[in-house]
Amino acid sequence: MTVLVAERPGAGEPRPFRFPAFSRHAVAGGTVLACHLERRPIVSLSLVSRSGAAAEPSGAEGVANLTAQLLGQGAGGLDAHAFAVAGERLGASWFAAVGWDATQLGFDVPSAAVPAAAELLHHALASPTLDAEELGRLRDERLDDLMADAARPRTRALRELAAALWRSGSRYSLPQAGHAAGVSAVDIEAVRQWHDTRLLPGCAALVIAGDLTGLDIEAVGATVFSGWSGGAGEAAGTTSEPVQGGRRVVVVHRPGAVQSALAVGHSGPARGGEDEVALTTMQMALGGTFSSRLNYTLREKKGYTYGASAQYDLRRDAGIFVAQSEVKTEVTAPALTDAFAEITGMHDGGIRADELDDVRRQRIERYPLAFASPRGVAGALSEIVVYDLPDDYYDRQRERIAAVTKEEVDAAGRRHLRLDDLVTVVVGDADVVAEGLGDLGLGPVEVRADE
């Protein structure tokens, strides 16, 4: 006979946890943030710059990404292959990532090899080869990426949504990695210009997280920054202008598609608003967890999808709200009806007490998990660098999360869920789905061919 314990157990005594202590160093004209994490032998070593895709000049969208990639394609007298091998023989894996607001370059590297990897990083930053032929290859690769991205239903839906939400041609209306015209136009001069004005010690910091036992952090910083000169760099940021056109629906026609990729959203607030904690609390209850309203209704109650979610992408100067799902073609209209009902319900009725309690606890309790790994801590330190946050930001943030009230959350929902501005993108079979969409109150329906 099976004997189970019927009673749900309570919690034990929690061990106190604070965001891991880190040190700041001013070395050779640069700044280093270093965090020791016990028994984490693969160290995250990266240069974080405050310029990302949002700051790219018009007509050269993609230059931030191409420059970041090109720095790893040969430096310090090594060609692309030799540079790759030099790192990998240390067990170091190179990464170069560009977001809207930042660029991050560096290695995941075994602790003992950090000094040698720092030398390679220095070469990539201070003496990159910037070879025009290599740039030509990277341009072709990125154009292939753009094609491949457009073929994926979810990515395609997000791309169409961005194009609908922002003034045509403005930076946020285009994919983060650029668009074909922009990428094709990036020449070696544009790369040099970006490198010389946007990737400089004065607008960047070196972030190191992992087991630092036996490492001389100031020496590592000196290796990266010495002899890498340049001014403070340009301040980041161009502003994209949102389109306020009311509700509408765009269907990208994919004959025979067995699912519709849905993206519903509007432009949103910038990072760092006073009600940001209230806003993200609301977002988690609406679509940020498995138990959230969107996922629970569309997946667990209706079986329309494998998953549904909602996020705010909070960038330096603006952002977007987007709810997403991929649903069986035949239920496209009812799924959209349910998604709109959940968004409207949160806007009008606000968060329930049990939801607020669960989200608050989840965010507070998550701290020791979120800030345990070198990558997790390096990511958090990078945000401090990129957004000029105070050093005690994460511990203070935890207090703000604990203190947020229903009134604040509901006010944030009413303010930042703009029901009349929701634009709907459907990537799917228009022959099956388009007809039913006109009667849902989602605005005029436009069907486009899939290019």
Add this chain to the structure above:
Amino acid sequence: MTVTGMSAPTYEISDTRLANGLRVVINEDHAVPVVAVNIWYDVGSRHEEPGRTGLAHLFEHLMFEGSANVGKGEHLKFLQAVGASLNATTWCDRTNYYETVPSHHLELALWLEADRMGGLADSLSQETLDNQRAVVQNERRQSYDNQPYGGWTEQLQELAFPEGHPYQHSTIGSMDDLEAASLDDVKEFYRRHYAPNNAVLTLVGDVDTSAALALVEKYFGGIPACPDLVGAPDGTAPASIGREIRRTIPDQVPLPAVFIGYRCPPFGTPDFDVISVLSVVLGGGRGSRLYHDLVLSQQLVRPSEEFVGAFDFVGGASLLIADLHCAEGVSPEKAEAAYDAVVAALIDGAVAPEEMERAHALLTSEVLGHLSGLDGRADAFSQHATLFGDPALVNTRLDRLLAVTAADVVRVARSVMTKDNRVVLTYTPDDAAADGAAEGVEVSA
């Protein structure tokens, strides 16, 4: 010590069994106040019966839908509310369930896992089954049928293994079989496979071993063993496919792609360790031979840091795979020919000491990185205990990889990467091909 000056730590483990057969592995690590809880059940899609493909994975979904003392939706709700990260995966050889929680919530995780190990049968309803069947069918649409190239793993498995072989069908299963799964099927599957004597429970992190063992006994001790467990079917297969099988798939894809699969020795054998090193030499990282020749020099394929890799099947045979996505304007024939030249150079030549050094260093970082995280380490202990009967093998895994020599790499490439032991799938762009209805054209050479 290795070239990078790093050696893998030896993790101290407690390895015991409850009276009902539940194997319990515990590794204390108090660096952060977190514990990883990880259960492997020795059941996967290879255990499925004909006409019931996808059942193991569908069942995994039902494990989140409530049990004797846990209501629908509560499993995830309770764990998320304490900050846990959690999930489950089903693969050919296993189904694993895991949650990483702040250590003062260990008991909650144990209670939830025990309740679904011992108390699922009466909670299974037709309504829940129908709901999760629809969810899984949408998972299949999202990941396979409505995704460019989405069907390649399923098709490689179908062609690389003999008819009826346990690895010949995909873990996601066919739409028809998913449709056919009945409440009786899932109840019988649960009875046969979900029992303490068919599972390994691993705890890694901020726990006291003896106190944790007492808690495990408290929550799991009352679950009886299954007297008639059904083991894995025989997966013995000839070492080689014996011919080249080619299939061309016109489909809605942006660019052509070529997927090549070779039948190879299973995970857990010395030659599989060689395959791990061989994969890095040929196609791992940005300094590999394929990256050098096909991306940097000839610009024929889209860059990848993992052109080559192997499935970790343990039952009789596994699959070594190369994955080439053509650059725009490059034909699949040209990409395949250039790939063949790289393989031929390995088979006919040698591997330089610098190449071995690079592969060993990258594998060292990979293993150290994976094991230094609590969740990765817990999964590795469950994996080695379930598949090979010994969790302590985790501690020597890196040594085995580092013992692989250049001569081993050439020898195994020579025996495995032959044209009469491979399946070649070629995707070609075809806008007229409606998703899910693409007809393959198959040729045997």
